[in-house]
Each structure stands twice: as C-alpha cells, then as structure tokens.
Amino acid sequence: MPDELDHELLKRFVEGDQDAFESLFRQFEAEVYRWVMRIVRDSGIAEDVLVEAFWRAYRGRAHFDPSRSFGAWMRRIATNSACDHLRMMRPRASWITIADGIEGPKSVDRVQGESIALAFRKLPPKLQLVTTLALIEGKSHAEIAEALHLPVGTVKSRLSRGVHGLRKELARLGIRP
Amino acid sequence: MNEERLRSLLCSAFPKPESDKPSRDLWPSIVRRIEAPTAWSWIDTSVAVGAATGVAITLAVLPKALLLLAYHL
Numbered sequence: 001m002p003d004e005l006d007h008e009l010l011k012r013f014v015e016g017d018q019d020a021f022e023s024l025f026r027q028f029e030a031e032v033y034r035w036v037m038r039i040v041r042d043s044g045i046a047e048d049v050l051v052e053a054f055w056r057a058y059r060g061r062a063h064f065d066p067s068r069s070f071g072a073w074m075r076r077i078a079t080n081s082a083c084d085h086l087r088m089m090r091p092r093a094s095w096i097t098i099a100d101g102i103e104g105p106k107s108v109d110r111v112q113g114e115s116i117a118l119a120f121r122k123l124p125p126k127l128q129l130v131t132t133l134a135l136i137e138g139k140s141h142a143e144i145a146e147a148l149h150l151p152v153g154t155v156k157s158r159l160s161r162g163v164h165g166l167r168k169e170l171a172r173l174g175i176r177p
Numbered sequence: 178m179n180e181e182r183l184r185s186l187l188c189s190a191f192p193k194p195e196s197d198k199p200s201r202d203l204w205p206s207i208v209r210r211i212e213a214p215t216a217w218s219w220i221d222t223s224v225a226v227g228a229a230t231g232v233a234i235t236l237a238v239l240p241k242a243l244l245l246l247a248y249h250l
Contacts, residue, residue: 018211022204030198037194047199054203055210116190124248135184136191163183175186 010066021061025054028071032078038137039082039129049085053078079129079148086125112175119169123162130155131162 012020032053036046056077057064064073120128133139133147134155141159145152235242 018208025204025207029203033199034197037196041191041194043194043196043200046194047201047203050199051203051206051210054207058207058211112186113190116186120187120190131187132191135180135187163180166183166187170186 007066010064010070013070014061014064014066016061021054021058024070028074031071032074035075036078036082039079039132040085041132045085049078049081052085053081056081075147076149083125083129086121086128090121090125115173115175116170119173119175120166122169123165127158127162127165130158131166134159135163 009020009023013024029050033046033050036049036053037043040046040049053074057074060077064070120131123131129148130144133144134141139147141152141155144150145155148155150158232246236246
C-alpha cells in the first residue's frame with residue numbers, strides 16, 4: 001500500500017478534514033478493494049464493503065495514530081467489514097439447498113462449484129477468511145498472520161478447523177472427489 | 178480428500194476475481210454515508226438490551242453455550 005504519507009495529511013484526517021480523507025481514499029481505494037475482493041470474491045459486494053470500511057474509518061478517525069501506518073489500519077477495518085458481511089450472509093446460506101441455486105441446465109462442474117461455494121459460506125467467517133487466504137490465495141501461514149494481526153498458531157488452528165468443517169459439509173452434500 | 182484436492186475444488190468454485198478496481202467512483206457513496214444522520218431510536222436500544230439480556234440468561238442457564246457462541250463469533 002502507498003504508505004509514504006504526509007504526516008500533515010494524516011493529522012488533518014484525524015481532525016475531520018474531508019478533503020484530506022478524500023485524498024487518502026483516492027490513494028488507498030484500489031489496494032483496499034483488491035484486499036476485500038480476495039475475501040468476498042464478488043465485485044458488487046466488494047464495493048459495498050469498501051464504502052462501509054471507509055465510512056467506519058472516518059467515523060473512527062479519532063482512534064487513529066498519525067504516526068502509525070494508515071494502510072495497515074485501513075486493511076484491518078476492511079477485514080472486519082468484510083467479515084461482518086460474511087457473517088450477515090451466513091444465516092441465509094444455511095437455509096439454501098443445492099437445488100435453490102440451480103436455474104435451468106448447468107454443467108456438472110458448475111453445479112459442483114455452486115455446492116462447494118455454499119458449503120464454504122456455511123463456515124464461520126473467521127474460518128472462511130483464513131481458509132480463503134491459505135487455500136485459494138495461496139498465502140503462507142506467516143503472511144496471513146501478519147495481514148490479520150494474529151499469532152501463527154491461531155492461523156494454523158483456524159485453517160485446520162476450516163478444512164475440517166468444509167470436508168464435513170462437502171461429505172454431507174455427497175461430494176467425494 | 179487431501180488438501181490439494183480441496184484447494185483445487187475451492188479455486189474452481191471461487192475463480193480469481195477479474196476486476197481489480199471498483200466499477201464506479203465510490204467517493205460520492207462514502208460522502209452520503211458520512212452525511213447521513215445517525216438514527217438511534219428507542220427501538221434500537223430496546224432490541225440491543227433484549228438481545229444482551231437473552232444472551233446473559235442463556236449463558237447463566239447453559240454455561241456450555243459459551244463454547245458454541247465462541248465458535249460462531
């Protein structure tokens with residue numbers, strides 16, 4: 001993230017200057033969007049989460065220390081916003097059956113893909129997050145720990161629980177590759 | 178099912194996102210959010226108090242529910 005920021009700009013942001021905030025938004029928008037997309041995997045949802053995250057940042061600006069990294073702070077807020085979104089979506093996912101997602105003829109691969117996506121969305125958001133970054137994005141345990149400000153042991157434990165939960169749910173859906 | 182197979186299934190279910198930037202300028206939406214009045218009505222307060230009371234009673238009656246709650250949070 002572009003984190004060589006003018007200290008004065010950050011101070012103005014903390015004081016509530018909207019021009020300073022817009023300048024920060026323009027600099028960090030793309031990076032935060034890419035990060036959120038990795039978590040939610042949908043462009044429309046990523047845009048909503050991005051707006052929510054920057055709104056939360058503005059609302060919580062008094063808690064930001066201008067001597068710290070704005071990028072890291074923003075990424076943490078965006079991660080929390082994305083997880084909140086996954087949490088909101090989860091109860092609905094639990095009511096969906098495979099048949100609900102099938103509209104007309106689809107390939108076997110597509111039906112299986114949708115079933116896997118549904119099974120995955122049933123995991124608790126914090127497990128989805130770590131599992132996405134590890135298995136889909138191919139990040140190492142250390143990289144995930146650094147990005148999420150978690151101990152490596154917590155990352156390993158969440159990944160193990162995520163994989164276990166997903167295997168269980170896929171077996172329930174009859175997916176045994 | 179080994180982890181490699183699981184990884185490949187997940188990658189096929191969640192393909193790499195194509196867009197790497199928002200489709201529109203999101204700044205006006207953020208400004209609207211900032212300028213929207215914060216509505217905190219007595220209904221919000223009573224729902225929050227009710228939910229907190231419900232959780233407290235559940236935990237008092239069923240302390241093991243804390244483990245379930247911790248798993249889902």
